[in-house]
Amino acid sequence: MKTVALAAVAGLVLAGCGGGSTMMGTTSGYHYSTQTCTAPASLPGRTVSVVLADMGMSRMMGGTAPLGSRMLLRASTARVAAGPVTIVATNLGWRTHELVVLPLGAGDPVGARQPAASGKVDEAGSLGEASTSCRSGAGDGIAAGSVGWTTLTLAPGRYELVCNLPNHYADGMRAELLVS
Numbered sequence: 001m002k003t004v005a006l007a008a009v010a011g012l013v014l015a016g017c018g019g020g021s022t023m024m025g026t027t028s029g030y031h032y033s034t035q036t037c038t039a040p041a042s043l044p045g046r047t048v049s050v051v052l053a054d055m056g057m058s059r060m061m062g063g064t065a066p067l068g069s070r071m072l073l074r075a076s077t078a079r080v081a082a083g084p085v086t087i088v089a090t091n092l093g094w095r096t097h098e099l100v101v102l103p104l105g106a107g108d109p110v111g112a113r114q115p116a117a118s119g120k121v122d123e124a125g126s127l128g129e130a131s132t133s134c135r136s137g138a139g140d141g142i143a144a145g146s147v148g149w150t151t152l153t154l155a156p157g158r159y160e161l162v163c164n165l166p167n168h169y170a171d172g173m174r175a176e177l178l179v180s
């Protein structure tokens with residue numbers, strides 16, 4: 001079930017990229033790492049699968065990502081029922097990524113947060129994050145090829161799923177999640 005959802009998201013990603021890349025390819029599309037771990041088969045609540053990826057980079061590129069790097073964050077669904085939700089974030093890119101759930105005010109567009117000089121956006125009001133490899137909860141980030149997850153109880157409202165590593169938000173790693 002989870003694999004099917006992930007494949008569907010990956011399909012979206014490839015379509016959005018205009019094709020030309022294969023699941024394992026690095027030639028012209030987003031990089032897809034070989035997965036080193038998976039989330040548990042049974043997780044509480046509804047599951048939202050999120051793919052984290054980047055392109056135009058290589059394993060040799062460390063440090064802070066420059067502005068203008070091409071990255072993406074895609075969720076398997078844009079809407080989920082209120083209550084317990086487990087967000088499973090799979091990092092298919094070269095770089096380390098993370099998934100933070102921030103509240104989004106009524107009328108606030110996705111992607112409008114202003115990053116500080118650090119390249120990060122304010123995490124005030126954060127509902128939680130998946131930012132550790134092969135485990136649940138917060139940590140130093142989800143390594144390339146790894147999966148992180150977190151279970152949250154979400155009230156109805158709008159949320160923004162973001163990767164808040166320096167410059168990643170500005171580089172496109174954000175998506176709306178509507179909870180109803």
Ligand SMILES: [Cu+2]
Binds near residue numbers: 071098164
């Ligand atoms: Cu990121």
